Amino acid sequence: MSECAGTLGAMTASDSNHPASPTQADSRERERGRRRSMFVAAFGTVVEWYDFSIFFYVATTLTKEFFGDQTDSLLLTLGVGAAGFLFRPLGAMVFGHLGDRIGRRSTLIISAVLMAISMLGIAVIPNYDTIGIWAGVLMVALRCLSGFSVGAEYTGIMVFLMESAAPGRRGLAASWAAANSEVGALLAVGSGALLANTLSPEAMDSWGWRLLFVLGALLAILMVPLRSMMEETETFKRLQKAEKEKKDVGLERSPLITAILEQPRAIFVAFLISSIGSVSYFLNITYVPTYIEEVAKVPNSGSLALGTVAAVVAIIVTPFFGLASDKFGRKPALAALMVVFVFTTIPAYVLLSNQSAGIAIAGSAFLAIPAAGWSSVAAAMVPEQFTGTSRFSGMAIGYNVATVLFGGLSPLIATALMSSTGITLAPAIYATIVIVVAGVPTLILARSMGKKTLAEVDADKHLVPA
Incomplete structure (x- = not known):
């Protein structure tokens, strides 16, 4: 995280060594506040993606604990994970409206509180042997609360970073949202691997997995005071001023309605970009440990180790893709990544099922790099599709609907396809098709x-392709 803070700080002008006037001192204080706010915002994605990643990483354990160890229980557990995603659009509509009305900061604070409640709840609920079917019912309810709460998270953080970045550095700044999502995934898989290798299988299945959710709850609780120190973006301040002066009639109606009526193309593009980001992230990174366990019959500790490799690779390469999108443009970067996806996804899945650890690690890396790259470029490109008036609301719709259909449902679909067809490469084939059709x-x-300034992005009322 210190590297993240240093990079974010490098995006801003350095402080002078000469004595400052009161005006200069105020300016420096605002600059420090902006840097601090960007750091806190970037850190927030760690918690969100830790939450969802840890659920899928311990899916086989949760299956035994809450649904009994039956033949189709894994599908049921993955379905519960998908159920949480179904509530993301609802949370997105609620929090998107709040984000454009009461502010980005306040909305993210509320979201952190709800995430903490959901993860702590999962950590303490009794298992199937204790309360029977009610264990599964409580799990579903808490996953739905989690899905609702994160309707504000990634979109809100992307908006905040993009609106706070220095000119010409929006790609790099927003890429830290994507990078820190990988930090969350790494923390999830790393802590899971540590416990799996420290505890006996019996202890891990009995109570060890609960510690993982306790850690997530503590991280979410930590975000509440940190986010209270964040400062609102200049874009939202301008919107507040315009609303008071009633210069924009669009501000008199719901930001959600404004986004649907005035920016439908931006919502559709956000959906398309996020569809590829979701299917590549959840199948090429998060789903890897489960796939290896099911196909190659690798023990849980070994599969989590490969998941750790994928997360580390993703963290390392993400900022470089953000820089590349600033230098060469968003569209060229996405076009290059599409080519890589199409030609490497299926071969990389072949490598995953190899009994050689080195070859399997190479497969994990090949899958992680383009997935991380796409998320990095999308982190700035998606919010740039919208004007400031309803950016939070519009993004919340497009991004979260895509995340439901091609994120939360992808592991379930992949497992079902393998089960019904007997084709072990079904996840790779499915991902490739989605990437081409949406790309x-x-x-x-x-x-x-x-290459445009934020003022130009916000002022473009026609939202035509550039």
Whole structure:
């Protein structure tokens, strides 16, 4: 995280060594507040993605604990994970409206509180042997609360970083949302691997997994005081001022309605970009340990180790893709990544099932790099599709609907396809098809605004491709 803070700080002008006037001192204080706010915002994605990653990483254990160890129980557990994602759009609509109305900061504070409640609840509920079917019912309810709460998270953080970044550095700044999501995934898989290798299998299945959710709850609780120190973005301050002066009639109605009526193309493009980001992240990184356990019959500790490799690779490469999108443009970066996806996804899955640890590690890395790259570029490109008036609301719709269909449901679909067809490469084939079908219209319809100032992005009322 110190590296993240240093990078974010490098995006801003350095402080002078000369004595400052009161005006200069105020300016420096605002600059320090902006840096601090960006650091806290970037750190927030750690918690969100830790939450969802840890659920899928310990899916086989949760299956035994809450649904009994039956033949189709894994599908049921993955379905519960998907159920949480179904509540993301609802949370997105609620929090998107709040984010455009009461502010980005206040909305993210509320979200952190709800995440803490959901993870702590999962950590303490009794298992199937104790309360029977009610264990599964409580699990579903808490996953739905978690899904609702994170409707504000990733979109809100992308908006905050993009609106707070220095000119010409929005790609790098927003990429830290993607990088820290991988930190969350790494923390999840790393802590899971540590416990799996420290505790006996019996202890891990009995109570060890609960410690993972306690850790997540503590991280979410920590975010509450940190986010209270964040400062609102200049874009939201301008919106507040315009609302008071009633200069924009669009501010008189719901930001959600404004997004649907005035920015439908931006919502659709956000959906397309996020569809590829979701399917690649959840199948190429998060789903890897479960896939290896099911196909190659690798023990839980070994599969989590490969998941750790994928997360580390993703963290390392993500900022570089953000920089590349600032330098060469968003669309060229996405086009190059599409080519890599198409030609490497299926071969990389072949490597995953190899009995050689070195070859399997190479497969994990090949899957992680383009997935991380796409998330990095999308972190700035998606919010750039919208003007400031309803950016939070519009993004919340497009991003979260895509996350439901191609994120939370992807592990379930992949497992079901393998079960019904007997084709072990079904997840790779499915991911490749989604990438092609969503990627081509993305390159046609999306506007590339990386070289524009934030004021130009916010002022573009027509939202035509650039």
